[in-house]
Each structure stands twice: as structure tokens, then as C-alpha cells.
Amino acid sequence: MTTGTPAAARRPAPVALIAVLVVFGLLAAAVDALFSLGMVFGTDSCGTGAAASAGALCNTAVWGLLVLLPWAGLAAGLVAAGIAAAVARRRGRSPWIALLPGVGLPLAALAISCLAVFA
Template identity: 40%
Template sequence: MSLPPSPYPPPYGPGFPPPHPSPSSGGPLRVVFAVVAGLLLAAAVAVNGLLSFGMLFASDSCGTSAGTARFCDDSGGWMLVALFGPWVALAAAVVTVVLGAVQARRPWTALAVGVLVYAAGPALALFTVFG
């Protein structure tokens, strides 16, 4: 009768290597990053929604002296910039954050750059309307 092999390594030799956490296993920092990025995305969508609603009525002052010459010209190009600029900036910010977090492996730096990229859109829209 023979005994089954021992489940433990023998006391000599290198033994089993210690388990290492896999880099893709996530962790608390990745969860915090995802929550912060999600909250910032929700806030940006809310701001863009309010700006879009406001831009629908921004051309009402074009018949008065309160309208800016840039926004109230007949070409309509600046109205499109004011209406769609924040949404384009939000899309560019999302791409910046995703590429920076995945390829460069620097999620917090990418998030900061994404916030700056996004802030350019509403700033351009407000500058276009209020000049």
C-alpha cells in the first residue's frame, strides 16, 4: 500500500512561487477611477444638456442690441459651434481619457487632461454667445 503524494512541496528546493496579483485584476484604485470618471461624465452630460437647451433660445436676442455680432450673423456657422461644440468636446474628452487610461496606463493624468479638453467646449460655446 502506498501513500498518496503530499500536497505540500518538500522542505528542500525552491518550493512554489508566491502568488502574484495579476495586473488586470483591478483593485480599489481602478474602482475609484471608474466611479470618479462616471460621475464626471454624468455631470458633463447634464451641463451639455443645459447648454443645449439654452442655445435653443440664444438666438432670440439677435434682433435686439443685446445679440453679439459673431453669433447673430446670417451664416449660422457660429450657432452650430455653440450648439454642438460642447458635445464634440465631450466626445474628444472621452476618447482622451480612454486612450490615456488604456494605452498610456496613466488614468488619473488622462482624466485631468480629459477634463481640460471638455472644458474647452462649453467655454467656446459661451464665448460665442456672450462674446
């Protein structure tokens, strides 16, 4: 009689999933960094009397929120992907479903920021 978990229940660590999440995370961080760099120049027309200077980007609180939102989406996506992978693995399902929140949340946060800036 054996004790512990049976060999069929033991699964190897999802190394490939972790590697893919790391690559997507680095790619999202690079895109967020480029967006943040572009936001540095978003306030150039503020205070010049131009028609564009009346926009929401001239408000420093709105500007800070729009710069922070993609980074918060990236952090939330990584946490959600980790939780989704752990739940799926515990239920005996494929942890690859964790890519949906891991990629979807950062893309949604970046899209919301871009819509607010360019709309």
C-alpha cells in the same frame, strides 16, 4: 516554471477610475444640456431690429457650431481619457492621470463656446 504573466504584473481593472470618469461624464453632459437649452433662446432677438440681432448667433452655422462644440469636447475628452488611461496602465503608471484630458477637454470646449456667446 510558470508560464504567462507573473502575479505582480497582473493588476486589477481600474474600476474606481472608470466610475469617476462616468460621474464626470454625466456631470459634463448635464452642463452641456443646460448650455444647449440656453442656446435655444440665444436667437430670440434675431430679426427684431435690435442692436443685438447683428451678432454672430443670428448666423445659423455659427449657432450650430457653438451648440455642437461642448458635446464634441465631451466626446473628445472621454476618448482621450480612455487612451491616456490605457497608455499609463501599459507603462505601469497610475491611470489617474487620465482625468486631466477627461475633464480638461470638455471644460475647454465649453469655455470657448461661452466666450464666443457672451463676448
